[in-house]
Amino acid sequence: MATDFGQFFLNSLPNLLNGLGYTLLLTFISIAVGFFLGIALALGRVYGNKIINGFCVGYIELIRGTPLLVQLFIIYFGLPSVGIIFSPLQAALIGLAINSGAYQAEYLRGSIQSVESGQMTAARSLGMNKLQSIRHVILPQALRISIPAWSNEFIYLLQYSSIAYIIQVTELTAEGKFIAAHTFRYLEVFAMIAVIYLVLTIVSTEIIDRIAKHLSIPGIGAAKRVSLRDI
Amino acid sequence: MHMLEVKNIHKSYCKVEILKGVSFTMEKGETKVIIGPSGTGKSTLLRCINQLSPPDKGEVWLDGEEVTNPKTNINKIREKIGFVFQDFNLFNHLSALRNISIGLEKVKGIEKEEARKRALEELHRVGLDAQAQQYPAQLSGGQKQRVGIARALAMDPDIILFDEPTSALDPELIGDVLDVMKSLAGKVAMLVVTHEMGFARNVADEIIFMEGGVIVEQGPPKEMFTNAKLARTREFLGRIGALYGEEETGG
Numbered sequence A: 001m002a003t004d005f006g007q008f009f010l011n012s013l014p015n016l017l018n019g020l021g022y023t024l025l026l027t028f029i030s031i032a033v034g035f036f037l038g039i040a041l042a043l044g045r046v047y048g049n050k051i052i053n054g055f056c057v058g059y060i061e062l063i064r065g066t067p068l069l070v071q072l073f074i075i076y077f078g079l080p081s082v083g084i085i086f087s088p089l090q091a092a093l094i095g096l097a098i099n100s101g102a103y104q105a106e107y108l109r110g111s112i113q114s115v116e117s118g119q120m121t122a123a124r125s126l127g128m129n130k131l132q133s134i135r136h137v138i139l140p141q142a143l144r145i146s147i148p149a150w151s152n153e154f155i156y157l158l159q160y161s162s163i164a165y166i167i168q169v170t171e172l173t174a175e176g177k178f179i180a181a182h183t184f185r186y187l188e189v190f191a192m193i194a195v196i197y198l199v200l201t202i203v204s205t206e207i208i209d210r211i212a213k214h215l216s217i218p219g220i221g222a223a224k225r226v227s228l229r230d231i
Numbered sequence B: 001m002h003m004l005e006v007k008n009i010h011k012s013y014c015k016v017e018i019l020k021g022v023s024f025t026m027e028k029g030e031t032k033v034i035i036g037p038s039g040t041g042k043s044t045l046l047r048c049i050n051q052l053s054p055p056d057k058g059e060v061w062l063d064g065e066e067v068t069n070p071k072t073n074i075n076k077i078r079e080k081i082g083f084v085f086q087d088f089n090l091f092n093h094l095s096a097l098r099n100i101s102i103g104l105e106k107v108k109g110i111e112k113e114e115a116r117k118r119a120l121e122e123l124h125r126v127g128l129d130a131q132a133q134q135y136p137a138q139l140s141g142g143q144k145q146r147v148g149i150a151r152a153l154a155m156d157p158d159i160i161l162f163d164e165p166t167s168a169l170d171p172e173l174i175g176d177v178l179d180v181m182k183s184l185a186g187k188v189a190m191l192v193v194t195h196e197m198g199f200a201r202n203v204a205d206e207i208i209f210m211e212g213g214v215i216v217e218q219g220p221p222k223e224m225f226t227n228a229k230l231a232r233t234r235e236f237l238g239r240i241g242a243l244y245g246e247e248e249t250g251g
């Protein structure tokens, strides 16, 4: 039985690695794009004029107020009817990045607003313009404060990127379904996949923790491990 | 021409007029102390001078430039007006050294190594050579405020505005900060909101007593302490003197 499972595992490995590759690709690209999108939206919300702020609020509420699955369906199945066609991978990347951007914007906004107002006052008093003050004084603090929330977002994306299987991206979960459908060994396949997600989660949490420690500064939002249950 | 000229400043918050026409002037290297009850608009006045809160009416002139003119590049002007805050407002994510050098680099465009050297000199001047690499959270209140002063000084300003620089400090730490401020007297103009009567008496060229959004009386410390014209001034000075012991007088 054990050797049989070993053989089965080895046979499944190429598919699983292929799926893992897509899962990591989806996660990394969408967290990175979502990060810059989130910064722009958060800055727009905090420092923008009425129009910019209104636009950012609209975007964030629209995305957070609708299911990710519906967003993916609109991008992949809906947009072709107006002539915009994406491959499954493109559609998934766009959908996840757009979605993550909205969520990252909200906790980045929280971090920016938690930086004492005196920091901006001091920066402006030195003669920095608003942009310099944000860039050199506000963001370095806000980003450190938001590392725990960002860590959650990363793990969330790692796992919820599996939703991309519904639009035919052959990421980890999709590969699992494929193997299982051909071998009928559902329990073993999905147990393997669960273990892979678990290991990925533990490893990435540990890496982010180390980065947080490396970047930590006495007195600024001590980086702490946040449990998945807090999501 | 005066170095600083504040003309008829008015400022309201939510329809309540806080400053009701404040005017005074300052010369190069002069030290003036502003005293007055809490809520009288002293902080507001300082913030009007460097346009953190632009006044509704009135003008501020520095070195012949109209600070209050919307066409003036306010960031350029602020380089010449240092500001020292009651609660320090050091940049929390930067070491003491970087707190001082960042303005030199990003605002004055001084090259990194040179900015570092200048920052070290300023730290030395305020007696904090050993604290260069420490972060604000690792400094005592008195040390923080001395970094705050060094940060303002490094920009080589014409004038430094101090908003109650010692009132957030434990009594035993106040002396170090006042000593640093005393050492600057005459080298850079200082406009200081404070209740430290010893400092006012010994260092100030003039004391400005504010109440209810106007300057009630102003004059040299000797005159103000011994024969102020108005009863209200005498009363306030007497009360403040009793509260903030005058051990430092006569030094």
Ligand SMILES: Nc1ncnc2c1ncn2[C@@H]1O[C@H](COP(=O)(O)OP(=O)(O)O)[C@@H](O)[C@H]1O
Residues within 6 Å of the ligand: B013, B014, B018, B036, B037, B038, B039, B040, B041, B042, B043, B044, B045
């Ligand atoms: N940004 C602001 N918004 C509304 N009211 C303010 C603001 N800043 C100061 N005030 C009000 O103006 C008055 C004077 O404040 P302040 O200048 O801080 O007085 P002081 O420094 O003399 O104690 C106070 O009543 C205060 O509540």
Ligand SMILES: [Mg+2]
Residues within 6 Å of the ligand: B042, B043, B044, B163, B164
């Ligand atoms: Mg005040």
